Amino acid sequence: MASLVGEMSIPRAYASFVNRVEREGAIRFVEEDEALRLFRESVLGPIESGEGEYGGELLRSLEAFIEQNGQWERAARMVYCHRHTLRYRMRKVEELTGRDLSSSFDRMEFWLALRARQLLAAGTRP
DSSP, X not given: OOOHHHHSOOOXXXXXXXXXXXXXXXXXXXXXXXXXXXXXXXXXXXHHHHSGGGHHHHHHHXXXXXXXXXXXXXXXXXXXXXXXXXXXXXXXXXXXXXXXXXXXXXXXXXXXXXXXXXXXXXTOOO
C-alpha cells in the first residue's frame, strides 16, 4: 500500500499523523493535540472560514450526513431541513473543501476531522 502522504498534497506538519492513522488505523493513537488541530483545520477549516455565520449549519449538516451514513432523509430530519436543502449544503461542503462525499476515503477524513473537533472542544483525550 502506498503512503497517503505520497499520493496527496498533505502539509508536512501533520504528515506523520496521517501515516500513523494509516498504519495503526485509529484516531486514538494521536498523542499531540496540535496534530489533531492541524488535521481538523485542514479538513474542516474551509467550511469554518468559508461560510461565515453559515459554517456552523454546514458543519452540523455534514455531521448528520456522516452519522446517518449518507441517508438523505434521516440526515435531513436530524438538522430539521428538507432533503434538497441538505443536498445543497453537502454540495457546498464539497465545493469549499475540494472533497467528494461519494468517496469513502473523503467521508472517513470528514469523520476523523469531526471527531477531532469534538475531542478538542471537550478537552478530552481518547
